[in-house]
Amino acid sequence: MTDCNDVPNSIEEEIRTVFENRSDDEFQPGETPVRLSSPTYGTEEVIESLDSLLSTWVTMGEKVETFEGQWADYIGTNHSTMVNSGSSANLLALKALEGDIIKPGDEVIVPAVSWSTSVFPIVDVNAKPVLVDVDPSTYTIDVEAFKEAVTDDTAAVVLVHLLGNPCEMGPIMDICKEHDIAVIEDSCEAHGAEYDGQKVGSFGDIGTFSFFFSHHISTIEGGMITTDSEEYLDRNRAGRAHGWVREMESKDEYVRESPEIDERYLFVSHGYNLRPTEIQGAFGIHQLNRLEKFIDIRRANARKLNAEMDQFDDLFDILHERPDTRCSWFAYPILIRDEAPFTQDELREHLESKLIETRPILAGNLARQPALKQIDYRQVGKLEDADLIHENGLFVGNHHKMGDAQIEYILESIEEFVSEYA
Ligand SMILES: Cc1ncc(COP(=O)(O)O)c(C=O)c1O
Incomplete structure (x- = not known):
């Protein structure tokens, strides 16, 4: 956390009082709704966000970077890249595999009970989604159905740890290794879920998370991509920011290859603008503590x-x-x-x-x-x-x-x- 030097103490105290007096915490059976979700943030997130607003550094910066480091440590991967939603994380995860691993017309397996944007990005990389059944007692992909779905055209699987319940990662990873299938773990509903003591989002080639308002923790809107691969990290970083080279680990090589182009505006891959703001980073830093x-x-x-x-x-x-x-x-x-x-x-x-x-x-x-x-x-x-x-x-x-x-x-x-x- 930053010192929040720009935010006067009196404001912090007033904000704390507002949160402490929120009446929606009091439950009256039959009179107050039992909600599907509840706000996850408090004074610390608001003060950290105000600090960004008052400093005027509001677009992606240090706070996002801090949260990315904390999230990678928490999940147990080498890297993580923050984006503006879980859907964007899924899109960039598929994009990272496009070309070397997923080629046009390849198949990508995905459970039939998942989320719309677990499936749509498969189409965005010119692959064919293959919908397979789930096990109704776990809500996750049925391992036998998964095995049956594999063909010579299978390039990847998007596993979905639905409702926070981890997929059967042992047998699934064995099948994927045997058939050389790349693994994306859509962990958008599974923050902190574990299989055999290991966090989901760290088993496959790439993991994705959502920090939408109604999830375990929230950055209002927001998402994260986790990976051990420096190559995917670079693709994710370029993919979220216009395709330019600025945040890439391999930046110097690209800059050397194109000396005639201003390196601040050197575009090296197909990119979008899916960046988070510092406000989202500010939320993340404190949300993770909770x-x-x-x-x-x-x-x-x-x-x-x-x-x-x-x-x-x-x-x-x-x-x-x-x-x-x-x-x-x-x-x-x-x-x-x-x-x-x-x-x-x-x-x-x-x-x-x-x-x-x-x-x-x-x-x-x-x-x-x-x-x-x-x-x-x-x-x-x-x-x-x-x-x-x-x-x-x-x-x-x-x-x-x-x-x-x-x-x-x-x-x-x-x-x-x-x-x-x-
Ligand atoms: C399994 C799953 N994948 C992806 C998403 C997309 O996340 P977002 O709403 O942040 O775009 C969601 C949304 O809740 C989800 O449940």
Whole structure:
């Protein structure tokens, strides 16, 4: 953190008072909503941002760089590159592999239950998305379905650690090594999630994260790309900033090759402008300090919910953290079993009537989304489990501002709903 020399102490005190007096922290069952997410930032982020505003250094600079270093250390990769969203991170991850690894017409495997911008960037590198089914008890890519999807044209896979639950990285990485498949880990919902003690986003060639407002931690909008490769780092740095050479590690070589061009305006690759601002960097620096505590709260909430929800095992398929993993619980998913005597709509209406916010499991089965009609993709099998999640799944919030009162209220509301059908 900077000293924030430009921000007067009196302002800091006033801001602290505003945050301390926020009434939305007080939960009244049936009167205040149980939200899907809650703001993750406080006084420190605001002061650090004000410091940037008052210093007038507001575009990408030192604070972004500091956060990038901290994030790489946290995830356990050599490098990380901050961008303006998780979607931009996915785009640049695919772009980094374009050419040497992903060639026009190659296939890139992606789970059918993921996010729109887990899939679209595959098309942007002239490859074909291959949608495969997911395992409904983990919400992550079905390992057998993945194996079946691999062909001679498979260049890469976009793994998605959906809802903070890590994919089966052991068997998946074995398949990828055997078939020489590059791995992008879309970890946009899985901050701090671990498989065998290792953080997701550090297994594959490239990892991506989102810091959108409703995620575990937030930089308002924002994203990060993690990698051990200096080559991908350079491609990401050029890709996020116009394709110019300025932040590249290999800058000197390029400058030597083009002595007639002003090095400040030397463009060496296909780039965009996907840069974050210093305000986003300012948020990130302080948000990271809060992340582990937030994850602990989410995991404690999930344990309490699961302990009671297990009695309804005949009605709901409940997500459990596998022993070799740390799930960071993006939310609390509920999957209604086909045999249950009620529907997704009925459960949703009941919960919403109790002011418990709900939403579908991300984009549902993406093959059913109209946008997919516009792209050339391949589907492996019938995607029956993706359909099950589409038709029978929803999630409620599980975040750092929720505690016993909200958990008990959710459980009471579900028990009341279930008893109507007993
Ligand atoms: C799995 C996944 N990938 C990518 C994204 C895109 O992130 P962003 O909203 O920051 O663009 C999201 C968004 O929540 C997501 O859930």
